[in-house]
Amino acid sequence: ADESSTPAATTSQTDTSKYLSQPLVKDLFTADPSAHVFNGKIYIYPSHDTAAGTPENDNGDHFDMRDYHVFSMDDINGKVTDHGVALRVKDIPWAGRQLWAPDAAFKNGKYYLYFPVKDKQDVFRIGVATSTSPSGPFKAEPKPIEGSFSMDPAVFTDEDGTSYMYFGGIWGGQLQRWATGKYDSTAAPEPTTGNALLPKMAKMRKDMLGFDGPVKDVQILDENGKPFPATDHDRRFFEAAWVHKYNGKYYFSYSTGDTHNIVYAIGDSPTGPFTYKGVLLKPVQGWTNHHSVVEFKGKWYLFYHDTQLSGKTHLRNVKVTELTHNPDGTIQTINPLKS
Numbered sequence: 350a351d352e353s354s355t356p357a358a359t360t361s362q363t364d365t366s367k368y369l370s371q372p373l374v375k376d377l378f379t380a381d382p383s384a385h386v387f388n389g390k391i392y393i394y395p396s397h398d399t400a401a402g403t404p405e406n407d408n409g410d411h412f413d414m415r416d417y418h419v420f421s422m423d424d425i426n427g428k429v430t431d432h433g434v435a436l437r438v439k440d441i442p443w444a445g446r447q448l449w450a451p452d453a454a455f456k457n458g459k460y461y462l463y464f465p466v467k468d469k470q471d472v473f474r475i476g477v478a479t480s481t482s483p484s485g486p487f488k489a490e491p492k493p494i495e496g497s498f499s500m501d502p503a504v505f506t507d508e509d510g511t512s513y514m515y516f517g518g519i520w521g522g523q524l525q526r527w528a529t530g531k532y533d534s535t536a537a538p539e540p541t542t543g544n545a546l547l548p549k550m551a552k553m554r555k556d557m558l559g560f561d562g563p564v565k566d567v568q569i570l571d572e573n574g575k576p577f578p579a580t581d582h583d584r585r586f587f588e589a590a591w592v593h594k595y596n597g598k599y600y601f602s603y604s605t606g607d608t609h610n611i612v613y614a615i616g617d618s619p620t621g622p623f624t625y626k627g628v629l630l631k632p633v634q635g636w637t638n639h640h641s642v643v644e645f646k647g648k649w650y651l652f653y654h655d656t657q658l659s660g661k662t663h664l665r666n667v668k669v670t671e672l673t674h675n676p677d678g679t680i681q682t683i684n685p686l687k688s
């Protein structure tokens with residue numbers, strides 16, 4: 350890592366007033382925050398960005414992360430505790446490089462950390478690691494989850510106890526390389542005709558270590574019940590899937606990637622289909638936009654990131670702000686910059 354691996358060593362942005370909220374963590378670069386409430390506290394499972402010096406390209410090679418830290422907060426405006434290194438890429442037997450956006454779940458008295466990382470052949474797979482504590486450390490299973498591919502896992506557990514993993518991301522996330530069901534490293538970044546590529550989902554086994562049944566497409570439909578064409582970059586899925594449940598409805602939210610919004614769609618079932626509703630979070634400073642939505646003490650919160658501390662797209666900092674559902678179930682659009 351070079352000298353700019355920590356925020357203290359970078360040139361901080363001085364104009365803090367233009368941002369809707371301020372960084373939660375200031376001594377490490379953190380991104381892709383998956384927030385959960387465990388034991389009455391908020392736990393944040395982010396990526397740990399680092400300045401590895403890997404050149405920037407459309408495959409996201411500059412996002413060359415080596416470990417995860419877990420953070421907790423007793424209250425939304427309270428102190429943020431860094432619980433230290435929870436998992437290292439070198440402790441994952443099958444991993445090659447690039448620990449990207451993780452998520453976590455609790456079941457069977459255990460905590461599960463789900464993580465995407467490229468294997469030794471440079472193919473993204475999704476792994477799982479377990480711990481008896483929400484803050485880790487986590488021990489990785491010896492192999493990736495069978496049948497997993499691509500990245501950005503998000504695990505949602507419904508009120509009946511059934512858990513589902515949503516995953517996938519195009520371009521650097523490699524989802525397009527699986528369009529035929531078999532890995533094709535020569536596939537174009539995304540189609541230019543026909544329908545957009547869709548995110549994936551699978552039901553989790555009761556032991557939470559694997560998929561229970563086949564991987565399926567997550568159907569995202571427009572207001573007329575039609576899938577998005579591949580050219581609709583304002584609304585098509587790119588990466589960063591997240592599911593939350595509000596008033597009996599299932600909300601599937603995701604990043605539109607090169608158009609930089611977090612958008613959302615609503616469905617009646619955790620397996621979809623989901624109907625597009627609109628923008629949840631407008632573009633943040635930096636190329637990527639990635640979030641989670643969580644309820645805590647009767648209010649709803651959006652965790653997200655931007656590049657306030659570094660001004661560099663691959664050195665991000667996590668933030669939180671309140672999120673409001675309207676009486677009709679739609680979500681009030683959040684602007685991360687004060688205008």
Ligand code: FUB
Pocket residue numbers: 380381396412449450500501518588589637638639
């Ligand atoms: O942090 C690496 C990648 O950037 C994530 O996996 C994507 O969602 C994007 O935020």
